[in-house]
Amino acid sequence: MDIKMITFQEHGDDRGQLIALETQKEIPFDIKRVYYMYETGLNVRRGYHAHKSLKQVLICIHGSCKIHLDDGKENTEVILDKPNVGLYVDNLLWREIYDFSRGAVLMVLASEYYDEKDYIRDYRKFIEYTKMEKK
Numbered sequence: 001m002d003i004k005m006i007t008f009q010e011h012g013d014d015r016g017q018l019i020a021l022e023t024q025k026e027i028p029f030d031i032k033r034v035y036y037m038y039e040t041g042l043n044v045r046r047g048y049h050a051h052k053s054l055k056q057v058l059i060c061i062h063g064s065c066k067i068h069l070d071d072g073k074e075n076t077e078v079i080l081d082k083p084n085v086g087l088y089v090d091n092l093l094w095r096e097i098y099d100f101s102r103g104a105v106l107m108v109l110a111s112e113y114y115d116e117k118d119y120i121r122d123y124r125k126f127i128e129y130t131k132m133e134k135k
Contacts, residue, residue, distance in 0.1 A: 001074040004088040006057065019084055021109070028088065029055050029111040036061075036107040037097075045098040050120045051091050052129070055111040058097075059086040063104030070094040072130040080106070092133065094126050 008026055011018045023030050037046065058067060064081035071093055078087050089095060112118065120126045
């Protein structure tokens with residue numbers, strides 16, 4: 001599985017740090033939706049889905065969390081713990097997000113507007129769908 005981490009350029013001085021993210025520059029798609037998760041319980045797992053078309057960049061802008069990715073053949077785990085590093089998550093990747101540190105804030109930049117029809121929320125259906133797509 002090809003995992004793409006994006007390190008964002010930091011602009012800073014004695015006043016602090018700033019990161020600017022632009023469509024088709026730092027983010028490899030047009031951003032149509034931004035959302036973030038916070039105050040997530042310590043033993044909570046989120047996600048449990050894949051997307052048919054949507055692509056995302058996940059950035060833990062405060063604290064840390066882990067991302068489990070599965071393409072139907074391989075699994076991997078990524079730790080997000082730097083606000084200047086994002087994880088590019090392509091379509092057709094099952095994701096689970098967990099092990100949030102206290103105070104963690106996970107921001108997600110998405111390539112599409114919310115569309116429930118784009119979600120695959122059942123793991124068995126995800127495996128079936130990925131097999132059909134690869135034919």
